[in-house]
Amino acid sequence: MSVTNPLPDGLADKGGPAQPLLIVRNLQKYFPVRGGILGGKKALVQAVDGVSFEVKKGETLGIVGESGCGKSTTARLLIGLIDKDKGEIIYDGQDLGGTLSLRDLRRGVQMVFQDSYASLNPRLTIEESIAFGARIQGLSDPVGRARRLMERVGLAPDRFAQRYPHEVSGGQRQRINIARALAMSPRLVVLDEAVSALDKSVEAQVLNLLADLRAEFGLTYIFISHDLNVVRYISDRILVMYLGEVVEIAPVDQIWSSQAHPYTRSLFSAMPSMDPDNRTMEPPLAGDPPNPINPPSGCRFHTRCRFAETVCKAKVPTLRPLSVGSEHLAACHLHDLGSGHSKAGKDVLA
Amino acid sequence: MAAVDTDILEEPVTESGKGYWSGVGARLMRDPVTLICMAVILLLILSAIFAPYLGLADPYKGSMIARLKPIGTPGHILGTDEQGRDMLVRLIYGGRLTLFIGLTPVVLAFFIGGTLGIVAGYAGGWVNTVIMRTVDVFFAFPSVLLAIAISGALGAGIVNSLVSLTIVFIPPITRVSEAVTSGVRALDYIDAARASGANALTVIRVHVIGNVLSPIFVYATSLTSVCMILAAGLSFLGIGVRPPEPEWGLMLNTLRSAIYVNPWLSALPGMMIFVTSLCLNLLSDGVRSAMNVRD
């Protein structure tokens, strides 16, 4: 391994295998909406509100949700591109802002963006783009690293090193972005809709590449996507977000066979059918997701939920295991016997 | 680990790996208007630089008996001015000062305004507010008035003209560079660079400047013609270059009285200003479209 590994000098493991690579607690980010004559604060977009989750070493956590659910904001918070209002980010047992500096966090966590073109500087050659981070971090032989990584993601360095981003295809550009993220030898890679803009046939190639790299370098992924099929294929666990909050987390097989939160249920039912003899007859939800500027009170989904009762409007449900010790968590009064919901504990979703 | 390689085929690569600037050059070569303007400007600059070595007559020495000779007079191919000085020589020497006063403020404002704008655009927040609101104050005054007011306050003279014109051009350049910088700032590659741990200065140096410099530069080029006209205007009003220095705006002023006697002659400095500023404008348009990668 040490011979073929093009990524020496990654950060050493600190917490041991049982320590989750990333713990997020009560993460919150509100964006002010400015307006009026004096440009004062008019309202707050509650982009991310009280989000908590863990990512174990070596696993892939998929995050799904619709636009405005806060999944991209969460990604940017995790890598310190925007400052959090509240909450803790703990990387390998070290608290960001406490024992862990932002600079060190960025050695350990890297990101791949959706738009392969906008995420490459048009004036830098491919080799320069990949080598930039390694150079900044003072790693040895940045150009050599860049060329080895190019080789590894399937771009012959002799043909591509001196080219510019506009000269290569979308799939190739996303390979470059992956190589660029890996040049810092991160242990966690946040993939924010990284394959969504690609054509289906190219997407499969990049997914194969991501799976290979994960095995080869022992990477941990946070994989953000709106495509449930893709998330199911690559992830070990799935986290579902709605209007800035986590509504459900579960291992893929469990959530695929039974969704505990009515929103997750609707999201899965909204997937187009692949069977011409069994097409969707009824849309699972009406209307668009509400605006995160003034999210509904209580459970934020209650305005669109067919099981909503007064309690849902009044009380915010907490994310809790479906049964003691279960890895399947949901934030819904239906699963909380003490919530006061008339159908609590009954299997109404099925 | 050869498994991945089965997914990749030799993909045709669209363009040859030539650099950005050779592409710009090739596009410029296909644009005759821009090429002609470039030639005219180049000729003016060269003649301005090498005027003393061309063996021309003394631009300051007049002749009381050869005043206001018409265009085409033997020995004075473009005639003589109200003090009998050769017009051709005066126009060539006038180009030196006019171009100098026209270009220097823009170059200075390009560096000062560009820096301010890039800092404001990249930093955002209160830094942006302070810089941009200050700039907005200057926008409250029309540029001509502002130039006249500052020049008037500082007194006539070449240096004072340069200072006042530089001040006039800093705000628009700042505004444009702030706008393009905040556009670039929003792109993912800036975030990717920040995520790699680079500090603001490095990100600006490597990732911002290269991508904002050309639009700011092109905008500044389009200001040179305005600056030249303003400089000539200041001289015309008597608060710029002082006689007997040859300068097109000043020459236009002093020849004003001859407009009924010899209209063609008195129009000559104005023609020079017109042709030069037109060429500068067309040139900057041409360069702008040649530098646009996406067509």
Added chain:
Amino acid sequence: MTGNLVDIRNLNVRFTGARTVHAINDLTLTLKQGETLALLGESGSGKSVTLKTLLRLLPPKRTQIDGEIEVNGVDVLTLSGKKLQAYRGEEVSMVFQEPGLALDPVYTVGDQIAESVMRHKGVRKEEALSTALDMLRRVRIPSPERRLRNYPHELSGGMLQRVMIALALACRPRLLLADEPTTALDATVQIQILLLLRDLQREFGMGVIFVTHDIGVAVEVSERIAVMYAGQIVEEGTTREVIKDPRHPYTRGLLAANLHDAARGARLNAIPGAPPSLDTRPDACSFAPRCPLAEPACRAALPPVHVPSDRRRVACIHANAFVAAE
């Protein structure tokens, strides 16, 4: 004469300019009245160009078109002036991917629909407005009276797409062209719009050509699918035939890449490489460089078109071999 609503025969579209692109190569396609066809393909396959050619939206200066297009018996490629304007809107109309860009921000949605009705039907404003209201009802917009007076920026993405559909259908076109109308929408909104289009198609009895890159979307809305690759149709048939019995290797690859039945963690059978650049007219099978079954014959000449049954065709040497193999 043929009884088809749309008849495209041997269409070729070539873009000239700094680079020549052979966007559509010898495309033949028919659509019957009341039929919904999905044009399925990836970026650059020519599916959107086909739609734009049908509406004559391509810039004439940089486009060379030859072949024949008839819509309802009208020769589309020779239309001009008033006739072309009447054709767009009355015979054919289009729904775009980004309704926010296709609607005018300075007019209310009611005015925009009414304006189109007045222009094409020559009715008075009140009548046009009542048609607009009726259309908003038909696209199931809640409280349509109020929405009539809304500006586009006041509506959400799904609502805007409904307005766009109302605008497109206000003059009762015989043919509706839909260019990825749900791609920009959220999943729970996408399915609403797909089902709405399906219902409206039945209600109005119009023909629909629906361009998409998403097989699931095609399955939900269409009864026929034509798969495009490199400006050509490589496979065509009913939705059931194409999904359950794909014959072209590209169609099979696309179905596998949809991942709906991919085993978790298993290696994906990805189509290698990327689509061709189309700067020359294809003289062999365009898919051959990426095809696992390619043989020398595929690279030597254009593939034969197999017609296993009526209105079903596959442009592949191996089209019949698949049947034998299974």
